[in-house]
Amino acid sequence: MRLLLAPFILIAGTLAAQPLDPAALTKPLGDSWPTYSGDYSGRRYSSLKQINQSNVKSLTLAWTTRFTAGAGGAGGGRGGFGGGAAAAPIIIGGEGTADAGSNTNIRASVLEVNGVLYLSTPDNAWAVDARDGHELWHYFWKTKGGTHIGNRGLAMWGNWLYLETPDDYLICLDAKTGKERWHKEIANFNQQYFSTMAPIVIGNHVLTGTGNDLDEPGYVQARDPETGDVQWTFYTVPMKKGDPGLETWGSLDGAKHGAGNVWIPGSYDPETHNYIFGTGNPSPAYTNPPSRDGDNLYTCSIVAINVDTGKMSWYYQLNPHDTHDWDSTETPILIDGEFNGKPRKMVLHADRNGYFFTLDRLTGEHLLTSKFSEAVNWVKEINAKGQTIRDPLKDSIVPGALVSPNNGGATNWPPAAYSPDTGLFYVPSNDAYAMYYLTETDPRGAMGLGGKEEDGLGSLGSFLTAIDYKTGKVAWRHRYPGTGGNLGNGILTTAGKLLFAGDVSGNLVAYDPANGKILWHTRLGNVSNAPETYVLDGHQYILIATGDSLFAFTLY
Amino acid sequence: MKQATFAKMILMLTAAAALWAQAPPQNPQTPPAGAPAARGGRGAGGGGAYPQRPPADPAVLERGKALYGVHCNFCHGSDARGGEGGPNLLRSDMVLNDQSGERIAPVVQGGKGEMPKLELNNNQISDIATYIHSFRVGGYDISRMVPPSILVGDAKAGEAAFKAKCASCHSATGDLKGLGTRIPDAKLLQNGFLMPGGGGRGGGRGGRGPSFNVPPTTVTVTPASGPKVEGRLVRIDDFLVTLSEADGGQRSFRRDGDLPKVEIHDPLQPHKDLLPTYTDKQIHDLTAYLVTLK
Numbered sequence: 145m146r147l148l149l150a151p152f153i154l155i156a157g158t159l160a161a162q163p164l165d166p167a168a169l170t171k172p173l174g175d176s177w178p179t180y181s182g183d184y185s186g187r188r189y190s191s192l193k194q195i196n197q198s199n200v201k202s203l204t205l206a207w208t209t210r211f212t213a214g215a216g217g218a219g220g221g222r223g224g225f226g227g228g229a230a231a232a233p234i235i236i237g238g239e240g241t242a243d244a245g246s247n248t249n250i251r252a253s254v255l256e257v258n259g260v261l262y263l264s265t266p267d268n269a270w271a272v273d274a275r276d277g278h279e280l281w282h283y284f285w286k287t288k289g290g291t292h293i294g295n296r297g298l299a300m301w302g303n304w305l306y307l308e309t310p311d312d313y314l315i316c317l318d319a320k321t322g323k324e325r326w327h328k329e330i331a332n333f334n335q336q337y338f339s340t341m342a343p344i345v346i347g348n349h350v351l352t353g354t355g356n357d358l359d360e361p362g363y364v365q366a367r368d369p370e371t372g373d374v375q376w377t378f379y380t381v382p383m384k385k386g387d388p389g390l391e392t393w394g395s396l397d398g399a400k401h402g403a404g405n406v407w408i409p410g411s412y413d414p415e416t417h418n419y420i421f422g423t424g425n426p427s428p429a430y431t432n433p434p435s436r437d438g439d440n441l442y443t444c445s446i447v448a449i450n451v452d453t454g455k456m457s458w459y460y461q462l463n464p465h466d467t468h469d470w471d472s473t474e475t476p477i478l479i480d481g482e483f484n485g486k487p488r489k490m491v492l493h494a495d496r497n498g499y500f501f502t503l504d505r506l507t508g509e510h511l512l513t514s515k516f517s518e519a520v521n522w523v524k525e526i527n528a529k530g531q532t533i534r535d536p537l538k539d540s541i542v543p544g545a546l547v548s549p550n551n552g553g554a555t556n557w558p559p560a561a562y563s564p565d566t567g568l569f570y571v572p573s574n575d576a577y578a579m580y581y582l583t584e585t586d587p588r589g590a591m592g593l594g595g596k597e598e599d600g601l602g603s604l605g606s607f608l609t610a611i612d613y614k615t616g617k618v619a620w621r622h623r624y625p626g627t628g629g630n631l632g633n634g635i636l637t638t639a640g641k642l643l644f645a646g647d648v649s650g651n652l653v654a655y656d657p658a659n660g661k662i663l664w665h666t667r668l669g670n671v672s673n674a675p676e677t678y679v680l681d682g683h684q685y686i687l688i689a690t691g692d693s694l695f696a697f698t699l700y
Numbered sequence: 701m702k703q704a705t706f707a708k709m710i711l712m713l714t715a716a717a718a719l720w721a722q723a724p725p726q727n728p729q730t731p732p733a734g735a736p737a738a739r740g741g742r743g744a745g746g747g748g749a750y751p752q753r754p755p756a757d758p759a760v761l762e763r764g765k766a767l768y769g770v771h772c773n774f775c776h777g778s779d780a781r782g783g784e785g786g787p788n789l790l791r792s793d794m795v796l797n798d799q800s801g802e803r804i805a806p807v808v809q810g811g812k813g814e815m816p817k818l819e820l821n822n823n824q825i826s827d828i829a830t831y832i833h834s835f836r837v838g839g840y841d842i843s844r845m846v847p848p849s850i851l852v853g854d855a856k857a858g859e860a861a862f863k864a865k866c867a868s869c870h871s872a873t874g875d876l877k878g879l880g881t882r883i884p885d886a887k888l889l890q891n892g893f894l895m896p897g898g899g900g901r902g903g904g905r906g907g908r909g910p911s912f913n914v915p916p917t918t919v920t921v922t923p924a925s926g927p928k929v930e931g932r933l934v935r936i937d938d939f940l941v942t943l944s945e946a947d948g949g950q951r952s953f954r955r956d957g958d959l960p961k962v963e964i965h966d967p968l969q970p971h972k973d974l975l976p977t978y979t980d981k982q983i984h985d986l987t988a989y990l991v992t993l994k
Contacts, residue, residue: 192935289751291839325990336750336839357839359791397787428841543852543984544890546975575973579891581850583843588781591791594841599887604972625936625956627917627966649937665939 156326159682161280161319162258163272164300166347170414175679177687178258180297180342181559181638182676186411186477188561190677194684195699196640200654200664206685206696208648209277212534213248213268214691232279238267238286238589249672250689253297255305256678261687262300262319263694266292266310266340271322274680277694282323287311290338291357296408297342299350301369306350308339314352316372317672328372344409344419348449349375351419353406358592359427362405362443364419366454380423380442389441392464398509400584403427406445408473408557413489413505418448418457420491420505422472429469430540430596431582431589439464444502446493458508463497463532467539468522468580469551469593470496477562477569478505483512483614490695493559495572496553499523499532502613514616516668517554519575519604519696522547540580540656549579551598552631559634559674563652563657564642568610568619570657572632572645576603603629606648622660624648634674636686644686646671652688652695668695750838763824771818772828779844780832786815790837801829822944850887850966851988853981858989861982865974870994880991890987894978895971915967919943921953922961929953933964947979 164178173182174191181188182457195203215236244267255262260280261272267287271280288311299306304325306319312331317324331337331354341353349366356362361383366375381402382390393399405427410421426440442456444463449456462472477492489505496521496666502512510530522538538545548554552574560571577600584595606629609621624632633646643657651669654664673689686697753870758846775786782788789795792967805825811817820828830892836842862872871959883889891898919933921941931943934950941962942952953960966972 173830233923291750332793332797333750335793336796336837342988358837360793397782401788401791521976537980541980542847543850543980543987544887545980546894546978546983548975577895579894583846584841585847586781586845588777588788590843591781591788591837591841592839594839595843597843597887599891599899601891602898602968604975625938625941625962625964627933627964627968639721647937649935651937651939662938667937667939 147242149561154241163258163319163384163508164257165300166301166345169345176258177254177676178300179255179587180253180299180344180409181411181475184412184414185479186559187499187637188473188480188559188635188674189563189600189639190364191639192679192684193638193640194390194679195589195638195642195677195686197642197656197663199699200640200642202699203654203664203666203697204700205623205666206698207277208693208695209279210264210693211248211250211265211268211270211279212246212387213284213313214243214246215264215286216243216246220221226422232281233322234282234284234303235324236284236286237315237616238284239313239327240286240288241371242287242289243284244287244292244310246285248692249292249294249692250691251296251673252261252470253673254676254700255298255300255688256676256687257300257319258321259680261694262298262305263689264295264298264307266295267316269298269305269307269322271319272694274678274685274696276588277696283307283315283322283324285309285313285315288301288333290333291355292334293338293355294340295342296340296633299343299349303346304369306343306345306369307682308343310338310340312337312339314339314343314350314367314372316369326372328364328367330354330367331356332360341407342409344412344503345369346412349451351409351451353409353421355407356403359401359403361400362403364406364421364449366451374667378444378449378454378456378554380406380447382441392441394433394435394437397434398437400435400579401427402440402443403429404440404445406469406473407471409492409640411476411478412451413448413478415489417451417673418458418505419451419476420446420448420476421492422446422474424471424473425466425469428589428595429593430467430580431584432539433587433589434523435625436465436589440466441608444497446472446476446491446501446508448508460501460503460508460510461531462493462499462501463534465481465534466497467534468497469549470549470553471557472496473557475559477560479562479564479613481564481567481613490613492560492562494555494573494611496549496556497522497532498549498554499617500569500571500611501530502616512613512616516571516609516611516618517549517573517575519548519577520554538580540582540598542582542585543685544579544581546577546601547580548575548577549602550574550576550600552576554633557633559565561635561637561643562613563637563643565637565639566610566657567612567614568594568657570608570637570643570645572607572634572635573609573621574606574629574631575602575654577601606630606632608632608635608645608647608655610660620660622655633671636675636677638677644675644677646688650690651687666697743781752836753833756834760830764827764829767820767824767828768831771820775815780835789832790835794834795832796837798829798833799827804829804832850890851984851991853984853986853988855985855988855992856980858985858987861986862989865977865982866986869970876990876993879993881994884988886991889990890983893986893990894975895968896982897968917967918965920963920965922963923953936962937946938962
């Protein structure tokens, strides 16, 4: 089908964005990359194998393009590309007046649909010809301000694209022209929300999430893809008397200011219609006011909600009463496989707190907990439910507590991956230590992330780590050389028996997923997102972002 | 009962005021601190730039403060962060969305839940709102009751721990003589003995404080043929190692698996090796001992 379509476009002489059929999102990952994780499973395992262990050494740069965020980025062809190409139009929107600047850092998933790439940074979106990287249009949003920490990508439904902004709007763009169709407020800017999540399209729902570093409640919202109207809202913390989980807070006011923000997309199980995602930390993050007494549901949890109704199907709290700002937001990975000799449908998740979890996907039943970072030292016990129970002496304390991981975590949000060929789960990890000091002795605690001082003590090593989900044991891990301790980037696996990941030194590297052996690399100086893959004109491509640029590799 | 609670509150507020006096007074108009550079995996470069309210007319502020003190202080605290009866007003969605009392007035004049109605007119409530809005509200909340000292340890036990853990490389009468004088801040001293120089990249948000005299990390490369090359480590990954030699010139060597042989000499390695072995009590005892090295 694609091979027929591509010549047609060439004959027509134009590059027209083609609509995305939402049903295409339910197919296993292959020719295109139409949603945050490529497909709904979150595995980041592509069925493509044109590029494989036998030929990866011949991988060649197809093109590279540099992008400039902000209004100054008008016109195509910056960064050394664009000879002869007409300037790309810039479309400017926004409820604010500020240009957040031209610091361009692509941390997002890039969509590839019918020969066009769609990418984003805070306040910016671009469409790019996937064949040579030239810009088709650039959309720029003038902001009211707020935390411009990152943007995780776009979503697509038919001809429309969806972008969240730091000042809390969901923007709907025409994928062909980049023109704005509408924008809707999705969170309250005055309450210091900031919105970074890549929206997720499921059927006729666009799901959005929020970020907040004050004490405001987290929620997932479903909106109509045509109109942007709200279909349902699911709060991750109790918001009124009678709400389930209220007994796990010291007070209703504490629960309503308990955070649990959802700033990274989840996965989706088409069989059960469950959207399965991780929630953020409770707030105030580091102090223990009486209003926060208890386990603080549903923070630091994996939650499944029915996408048609917005009602919770099940939850599993990994980390009751977190006190280190260790969000559980890393995208859960949905797999089918064996567990204890029986077929199971499962959820896999490596948590910022240093522990790996296997759950039953249909019920949320806990199957396994294991430590994947050797340095981790804050857990008093793994309880009967498999939850990591903290040692309160490892909270932020006045004389200082030596804790691993550091606040950045044993891992964080960068996408983990799974390969059914090896049965292994792959995650970047870091064995870092920090001293955590309590600096606010007011028993009412601080707000947000205040009230403590974290002083980093470095790392015993950062790794690409492969975990056997059946045993929880580390199957292999590759230590990045050197004395630093940065967390690596997100991961891609393929049926070509390859694992692609950026290391901590600016290399894009291909590994053997069975044992971590290095098969190919190229030094780009920086890698800022997780690698992706798709097919164009019969050729498989590997796509990677390096801050302000995209690089596409292929075999000729 | 009521009296007892009231007395307890007064005591608490007095104690709080005394403690705050030790910290520099906060400027209500100071914009929130930006997200620190190493703000976890949410990535560097967070803005944290929430617009603050414009400075208020001092006369209005004064009136609002007085009214707040009479009518609100009792339940919501002198700092509006909540008391035994009322919630924290600073993070209240009603207050955050209020401009000049228009959202606060219906609650004050009509009551809400446990809050009684108060006989205040719209102008008075506007003045109170101005006062409440003058407090800084942010996700990176400044600590206002900072403990004066982190010292809790036992210096004698610390001396024993020093002999066990540190004395193979360091001497209290030699290289560490006068350490407690050179670094009078116990927290900096504690962080410093755990990881001199702050532990390098990716370790969190440390890095401030006195400069410890940490020698550079060096590397020895043994090529398949030719002499060993030694120098200061500039960069290493799986594919390349770069060092700088004594004359300042740099040399790079391609790495192919185990070849050539590369040995890194990290002067902080003994400190890293100790990290998994400490108890927090040992750390606090060591600090209590090290501050005595005058």
